[in-house]
Amino acid sequence: MKLLIVKLSSLGDVVHAMPAVQDIRHFWPDAQIDWVVERSFAPLLQRCDGLSRVIECELRRWRKSPLSSETRQAWRAFKAELQRDRYDAVIDLQGLSKSALIAWLARLAPGGQRFGLANQTEGSSYEAPARWVADVALRIEPHCHAVARSRELCAQALGYALPTFMSFGLLAPVRIAQAAINMQVVDAAGPKGTVALVHGTSRVDKQWPLDHWHSLGQRLNAAGYAVALPHGNDAEQQTAEQIAKGLAHAVVWPRLGLDALSDALAGCAGVVGVDSGLSHIAVALDLPHVQIYNFDTAWRTGPLHRAHQCSVFAQPTPSVDAVWTAWLTVRAAR
Structure with a gap:
């Protein structure tokens, strides 16, 4: 067929x-x-x-x-x-x-x-x-x-009945494809690994406040995690650099293609991100993941039926405490 x-x-x-x-x-x-x-x-x-x-x-x-x-x-x-x-x-x-x-x-x-x-x-x-x-x-x-x-x-x-299991079938080796990013992550890594913060989105109304990202990064550092900050354009790179300022263990990744970026995410201890394509890749990679929503649409696009993945919704935007609590929950479930 x-x-x-x-x-x-x-x-x-x-x-x-x-x-x-x-x-x-x-x-x-x-x-x-x-x-x-x-x-x-x-x-x-x-x-x-x-x-x-x-x-x-x-x-x-x-x-x-x-x-x-x-x-x-x-x-x-x-x-x-x-x-x-x-x-x-x-x-x-x-x-x-x-x-x-x-x-x-x-x-x-x-x-x-x-x-x-x-x-x-x-x-x-x-x-x-x-x-x-x-x-x-x-x-x-x-x-x-x-x-x-x-x-x-x-x-x-x-003409078939849906199977009871679900898999995305996304194959990404647990490695980081580019030597430069590998060295940066090794230098910045925390004892519990690296958490990627997916802050970029094509819609302004889906963004999470800059100070929230910085506060979350501080909590992750204090808990033993390094922070990685991917970006896809100049504006997102500037935001990533602002988030990284003042964090003890943070690295702004170089701009990567989807293949290398998928590999890089696969090597992380987890991902926290807004409703974006990269966050959905984190779900497909079966990583511990918290997805941040400013709109009540997680039922349509958010993580499905996995204890180590969840969404957090609030208006105008979820608090740092809510996202941090969700992160602790998904890590414990993993």
Whole structure:
């Protein structure tokens, strides 16, 4: 059986769809499962156990200059790669016009079908063309977690009952890929290891106050943990450097790609972070993790059913005491 998953973005959404791959492999261990994704997220999927091919696209970039020769050439190359195989099932897990286009372009094997969402679920984007393109549009319970959304769609499409276990299948070696960061972490490490503080997010209203991060870092240092501060852009780097000031054991990591960053997180004793793609990677790596929410949306995107992972919600934002208590709880559960 050859299957194609279409889930292009964003980082957190891609992570949330990974358990569906493990479900499919549980029932069809020999299935060829390919996945179409935005190129920037492909390094993470290269670490997803059970994927045969990760087909990269750059729709976000191509639509900025759709008529340029570079875009036309890149589109032809992508289309050729996409249509290299014929699929028994093409499953659009995104439910948007752009993902529906990719699903429509993919080639089907004789008897193959395209599956998609018949309805919008709470808090998720949805566009009607996704339903029109699908040969079979499947209804999902509107009030559901983002992970359940993808798992249930695949289960309905392929006709199996969801397994009782859940795995993201994210393979990241417990090492830090770059020598420079390795030396920094060794120099800064506390006796209990390193805790990564994921402070960066694309939405300002999801951020946690700077002084809260600094206070949390002090408590972690006092408890024997070093603090690591990842970042993805200049603004986040400045914030990381501000948090690190005055902490006895803190290191601002160099800017890393998703593959090296996943490896680096895998070597940590745990992660505390805001609702962001990196925090969802921490969940997928099965690390002790506290996820910070300024909105009551953890039911939809937060950690699921694991004693060593939890979310903390309060408005306007959770207190340092609440996050610290949650950290002590998840570490004890681990």
